[in-house]
Amino acid sequence: MSSREQQVDVMFGVKSVLSQIEAAVARRSKNLPQVTPRLVAVSKIKPAPLIVEAYEAGIRDFGENYVNELVEKANDPLILEKCKDIKWHFIGHLQTNKINKLLGAPKLHMIQTVHSEKLADNLNKQWPKYRSSDEKLPVMVQINTSAEEAKxxxxxxxxxxxxEHVLKKCPNLDFKGLMTIGIYDYDTSKGPNPDFLTLAKCRREVCDNLNLDINDVELSMGMSTDYQHAIELGATTVRVGSAVAKRFSSHPVRRSSKGNCYDSAK
Structure with missing residues (x-):
């Protein structure tokens, strides 16, 4: 397959997802914050040339699950040259011993998986070493809505x-909202996804308790199989990998033994 044919596939995939996002927004309740959803393209295991093609197709936000892979791609000469405005989102489990490596990555835009006050404190302490004192690190607090031990x-x-801890005790962090992974392959014929409803409820409680404007608190939920449903229930960020990557016919999506696409934060 030629480079040109690959580019057409990427552009078609991006346009298809963006079109479905727009349609989902139209179905969203008017009682929910009318925030235009952000598409974060999950680029795990995807090579630099495909990231560049997705960038040229209009994507600016890219998500990575592993620190080493994000840092490697953020420093890739091709990406540095071609993707000047790229924004890297970390969407995986962050271990304390990897914090400094991650924070040093060029164009790191957000960490969506703050899972403890201790992690928030460590990020708050280390961040000024890598950016100017007036530039805060955007973060989201990760909620385990499905109560699964593996998550x-x-x-x-x-x-x-x-x-509240992030807002009041971590002056170098910028609290952006809440994030969840949720159960995989939920059957929406049974009704709205309970994980998405739980995250939306958490946002209401956070806003009520801390006197925050609900329009300023984001919800990161929804992946390739359920991002449209997530938007209908209030998602402001969706993390989509295989729904775009399946268009990359020369780079098949790797799957687990259970058939789940590796396009999510695990």
Whole structure:
């Protein structure tokens, strides 16, 4: 497959997802914050040339699950040259010993997976070493809405406590909202996804308890199989990998033994 044919595939994939996002917005309740959803393209295991093509197709926000992979791509000469306005989102589990490596990555835009006050404190302490004192690090607090032991994140009941800690005790961090992964392959014929409803409820409680404007508190939820449903329930950020990557026919999406696409934060 030629480079030109690949580019057409990427552009078509991006346009298809953006079109479906627009349609989902139209179905969203008018009672929800009318925030235009941000598309974060999950670029895990994707090579630099495909990231450049997605960037040239209009994508600016890219998500990575692993610190080493994000840092490698953020420093890739091709990406540095071609993607001047790229924004990297970290969407995986962040270990304390990897904080400095991650914070030193060029164009790091947001960490969506703050799962404890301790992690927030460490990020707050280290961030000034890498950016100017007036530039805060955008973060989201990760909520384990599905109560699965294999997933990271705080319990929904702790949302206000941890959000308040970030807001009041971490002056170098910029609290942007809440994030969840949720259960995989939820059957929407059973009704609205309970994980998305739980995250939306957490946002209401955080806003009520801390006197925040709900329009300023984001919800990062929804992936390739359910991002449209997530938007209908109030998502302001969706993390989509395989819905775009499946267009990259020369770079098939790697799947687990259970058939789940690796396009999510695990």
């Amino acid at each position: 990271n994140g705080i319990e929904p009941s702790e949302a206000t406590k941890v959000a």
